[in-house]
Amino acid sequence: MTENGHIFSNGCDINPDLAALQNLLLYCLIGLSQVSIEGEKSGIKLRDINAFIVKAIISTQACMRVDTQPFIELIQQTVILREQFKKKISMTGKSVTLSSGPVIFEPGSTMDELIKQGNSVGSIGCFEENKDILSLKRILLLGITDVAVNVVHAQSLGWEKECVCVYKYIVKGLAAIQRNDLELDDWVDLLLECGKAAIFIMELLDEAQTETFGHPMPIQVPIGNKKGKGILVSGNGLS
Numbered sequence: 165m166t167e168n169g170h171i172f173s174n175g176c177d178i179n180p181d182l183a184a185l186q187n188l189l190l191y192c193l194i195g196l197s198q199v200s201i202e203g204e205k206s207g208i209k210l211r212d213i214n215a216f217i218v219k220a221i222i223s224t225q226a227c228m229r230v231d232t233q234p235f236i237e238l239i240q241q242t243v244i245l246r247e248q249f250k251k252k253i254s255m256t257g258k259s260v261t262l263s264s265g266p267v268i269f270e271p272g273s274t275m276d277e278l279i280k281q282g283n284s285v286g287s288i289g290c291f292e293e294n295k296d297i298l299s300l301k302r303i304l305l306l307g308i309t310d311v312a313v314n315v316v317h318a319q320s321l322g323w324e325k326e327c328v329c330v331y332k333y334i335v336k337g338l339a340a341i342q343r344n345d346l347e348l349d350d351w352v353d354l355l356l357e358c359g360k361a362a363i364f365i366m367e368l369l370d371e372a373q374t375e376t377f378g379h380p381m382p383i384q385v386p387i388g389n390k391k392g393k394g395i396l397v398s399g400n401g402l403s
Contacts, residue, residue, distance in 0.1 A: 220241075
């Protein structure tokens with residue numbers, strides 16, 4: 165999540181250049197999601213595109229990467245996929261109804277240009293005048309990202325087919341972030357859908373983990389100090 169061009173997530177503070185690239189990637193993913201929804205109306209299969217969106221959006225979480233190059237590559241790949249998908253839609257005799265914003269955005273060719281664009285895009289939804297709607301947009305974006313993280317985790321355990329139904333919601337919610345024609349109740353409904361998706365994927369992930377690793381059982385562990393190296397394991401960010 166971004167505030168004034170700087171990203172704060174999970175208590176982590178990252179540098180402004182990386183924050184700008186994360187902003188820009190998210191902006192491009194919104195455009196790809198909007199095109200994906202248009203493609204669905206045209207009857208085009210969306211699985212590969214939506215799977216890419218799900219995996220790419222979790223890269224916008226702070227502290228996951230410290231290198232800028234992966235973000236540059238993801239931004240470029242997102243725009244390439246968007247344009248390829250728009251051509252597929254046109255081949256069906258239809259066209260993308262949106263003609264502005266992230267659907268037509270073209271990234272710069274240099275690092276400085278990309279950072280400038282990312283700062284120009286700013287915090288997603290920062291141009292929303294209604295503070296209540298702005299808050300709901302930001303909560304929705306956090307929820308979508310968390311759902312996507314758990315989807316990727318479940319997929320890593322071999323449960324990809326079962327996760328496909330969640331793709332549609334993630335893309336729908338992401339595509340809505342830039343909309344300004346929705347009322348407060350519409351955003352509440354989107355958040356409720358996000359909650360349903362979160363419960364579904366958590367239940368699925370629980371089943372996937374149990375099938376893979378077995379039922380968790382308490383065991384006795386040694387307590388105290390012992391000379392030598394050790395590994396510290398916490399419950400934060402294990403997915």
